[in-house]
Amino acid sequence: MAGIEYPVxxxxxxxxxxxxxxxxxxxxxxxxxxxxxxxxQIVDEVENAWPLDTSTSRDAFTFLVEGHAGRxxxxxxxxxxxxxxxxxxxxxxxxxxxxxxxxxxxxxxxASLIADLKLAIDDTERVLAxxxxxxxxxxxxxxxxxxxxxxxxxxxxxTASAPRRTRAA
Amino acid sequence: MPISTTTTIDFGDLGRRLxxxxxxxxxxxxxxxxxxxxxxxxxxxYKNRPEGAPINVSLAAWKSRVESTEGGRPKLIIENHKxxxxxxxxxxxxxxEVSLIxxxxxxxxVPLMRRDLSEAIAKAYEKPVGRKExxxxxxxxxxRAADLVL
Numbered sequence: 001m002a003g004i005e006y007p008v009x010x011x012x013x014x015x016x017x018x019x020x021x022x023x024x025x026x027x028x029x030x031x032x033x034x035x036x037x038x039x040x041q042i043v044d045e046v047e048n049a050w051p052l053d054t055s056t057s058r059d060a061f062t063f064l065v066e067g068h069a070g071r072x073x074x075x076x077x078x079x080x081x082x083x084x085x086x087x088x089x090x091x092x093x094x095x096x097x098x099x100x101x102x103x104x105x106x107x108x109x110x111a112s113l114i115a116d117l118k119l120a121i122d123d124t125e126r127v128l129a130x131x132x133x134x135x136x137x138x139x140x141x142x143x144x145x146x147x148x149x150x151x152x153x154x155x156x157x158x159t160a161s162a163p164r165r166t167r168a169a
Numbered sequence: 170m171p172i173s174t175t176t177t178i179d180f181g182d183l184g185r186r187l188x189x190x191x192x193x194x195x196x197x198x199x200x201x202x203x204x205x206x207x208x209x210x211x212x213x214x215y216k217n218r219p220e221g222a223p224i225n226v227s228l229a230a231w232k233s234r235v236e237s238t239e240g241g242r243p244k245l246i247i248e249n250h251k252x253x254x255x256x257x258x259x260x261x262x263x264x265x266e267v268s269l270i271x272x273x274x275x276x277x278x279v280p281l282m283r284r285d286l287s288e289a290i291a292k293a294y295e296k297p298v299g300r301k302e303x304x305x306x307x308x309x310x311x312x313r314a315a316d317l318v319l
Contacts, residue, residue: 150215
């Protein structure tokens with residue numbers, strides 16, 4: 001018996017990020033927020049569709065998001081030792097439910113997740129470019145008063161008056 | 170040190186798992202609390218950290234789960250396994266960010282969660298959920314799928 005880990009790699013987003021940024025970079029907090037929001041939704045849907053007896057294995061779903069240069073994605077985990085064997089009553093144990101349910105929920109959101117993440121990347125790139133230009137133009141000795149790229153990526157640039165953009169429905 | 174904080178809400182001998190409606194209340198608060206933690210866990214200075222080095226690492230490492238089964242004591246478990254997480258603080262602030270978050274959880278968020286869950290349990294009192302025997306939950310290996318590449 002075994003717990004489960006389901007890794008999802010957003011390679012198309014990694015490729016897009018390299019194209020617009022010029023190289024791989026870490027995700028900023030606004031981009032991580034977009035990714036986290038989608039993964040929460042996906043995990044909620046997996047939990048809601050998960051067969052229920054004691055609720056122990058349903059409760060055990062967690063996730064980690066990954067926003068590293070060269071690896072963007074997330075991992076859905078469940079450490080209940082029988083999670084890989086959970087199936088609906090009256091259905092065969094093969095294929096294992098988690099290997100079909102999780103990708104089905106991921107794929108249901110994949111297009112909008114990727115599109116929204118690309119929009120968030122565009123927004124971050126704009127802010128990065130503005131700050132890089134301001135830093136470059138700053139007189140000698142005052143550059144430290146301007147944000148570095150790391151500091152830009154560690155902040156949220158969304159405001160109440162300018163919420164995260166989403167694609168038209 | 171990594172951090173794992175468990176908030177247990179003691180409703181005495183509830184003696185059953187939470188119903189779906191009750192559990193939804195717990196999950197709603199879990200999401201709200203995690204959003205709050207992630208919102209606070211940013212704006213770091215990253216002094217002397219070279220461009221391109223990993224950042225927002227501990228932000229991405231926050232994770233949570235609820236327990237709605239054992240012994241009628243619903244739990245919210247919040248974890249961050251990054252080794253330095255309990256030492257992190259904002260520039261100019263003496264107290265660590267974890268300690269500030271914990272105070273806010275204890276003073277504001279947990280009482281709210283307790284209130285809402287109590288109300289949900291009271292509402293569902295007429296529709297009890299059957300008692301279930303619990304088995305173990307861990308100790309074996311982990312099956313890891315191949316990357317789903319999108």
